[in-house]
Every structure is written in structure tokens, then in C-alpha cells.
Amino acid sequence: MLSSKNVVVVEAWNTTTTTQTQTPHRPSLLHPTFYWGYNCQVLFSGWPGSDRGMYALALIFVFFLAFLAEWLARCSDASSIKQGADKLAKVAFRTAMYTVKSGFSYLVILAVVSFNGGVFLAAIFGHALGFAVFRGRAFRNRDIQ
Known part of the structure; x- marks a missing residue:
């Protein structure tokens, strides 16, 4: 016989029986x-x-993380x-810039995983503006062939 704190759960795709402790419902920020909101x-x-x-500061922070990720992508270009x-210095510099850019990009991804629409839009607009400013042809002095 089960006590009042345990409940038997049988799932349709899982034929094993598990016992879980009941906890009071707490609101979650995971969506x-x-x-x-x-x-x-x-x-x-x-x-x-x-x-x-x-929240506004968080949106600005995510925007600038995405913007800086695009700047670092431009800095790591060979041009x-x-x-x-020195060839070794070039490789070391490009590797360092790529590493920092990857870190910023992963932070943007983690922020977007909050599933907040405002954070998602801040990340998209940060990447878009960063690309337009740093890697778009409109602001370049020379055309890339």
C-alpha cells in the first residue's frame, strides 16, 4: 500500500512503474x-x-552581445x-578572435533559450545591425571580389 506522499505513475510508452514524491506546485519561469512578458x-x-x-537592460545586453559577435567575426577576417x-601571430590572433566570438554567440543562444520574445528580437536585431555595419557591403571602403 502506498503512503500519502508517494504516487504510482504509469506512462503509456513506458511499461515500468515509478514512484515519485509529490511536491507542492511552484510557478516556473521555463516556458x-x-x-x-x-x-x-x-x-x-x-x-x-x-x-x-x-528587463530593458537585459534586452540591451543581449543586443550588444549579438552586435559584438558580428564585430568579432569581422575582426577575425584575414583582410x-x-x-x-608573422604567420603564427596571424593564426593566434584569428584563433583568439574566433574563440571570443564563439563565446559571445553561445551567450546569445543561451539568452534566446529563455523563450522570451523580446530577447529573441534583441538578438536578431543585434546580429542584423552588426552584420550591416561590420560585414555588409554598404559600409565598406572596397568591394570584395
Whole structure:
């Protein structure tokens, strides 16, 4: 016989029986779909919380992370390195820039996994503006063949 704290769960695709302890329902900040509220959690536990100003700061932070990721992608291009530089120095510089860019990009991905629509749009617009400014042909001095 089961006690009042245990419940038997039988799932349709799983024929084994498991016992789980019941816990009181707590609201969760994890959403399986996009939502548009400002009460969310981005990158760190408890941040930005339920304050609208901190939410706006989180959106700006994600925007600039994406923007800087595009700048670092431009910095790691071979054309941005001096022509007379040592080959090993070029490889080390490009590797360092790529590593930092990858870190920023993964932080943007983690922020988007919060499933907040505003964070998603901030990331998209940050990448778009960064691409237009740093890698788009409209702002370049020379055309790439």
C-alpha cells in the first residue's frame, strides 16, 4: 500500500512503474513556447527579475552581445590583419578572435533559450545591425571580389 506522499505513475510508452514524491506546485519561469512578458530569467538565476528597467537592460545586453559577435567575426577576417605580420601571430590572433566570438554567440543562444520574445528580437536585431555595419557591403571602403 502506498503512503500519502508517494504516487504510482504509469506512462503509456513506458511499461515500468515509478514512484515519485509529490511536491507542492511552484510557478516556473521555463516556458515551452515564446512569450512576451517582462518577468523572465535571462542567462543568470534571478536576472532580470520582475523589474521592467532590468528587463530593458537585459534586452540591451543581449543586443550588444549579438552586435559584438558580428564585430568579432569581422575582426577575425584575414583582410583585417596587417599584411607584413608573422604567420603564427596571424593564426593566434584569428584563433583568439574566433574563440571570443564563439563565446559571445553561445551567450546569445543561451539568452534566446529563455523563450522570451523580446530577447529573441534583441538578438536578431543585434546580429542584423552588426552584420550591416561590420560585414555588409554598404559600409565598406572596397568591394570584395
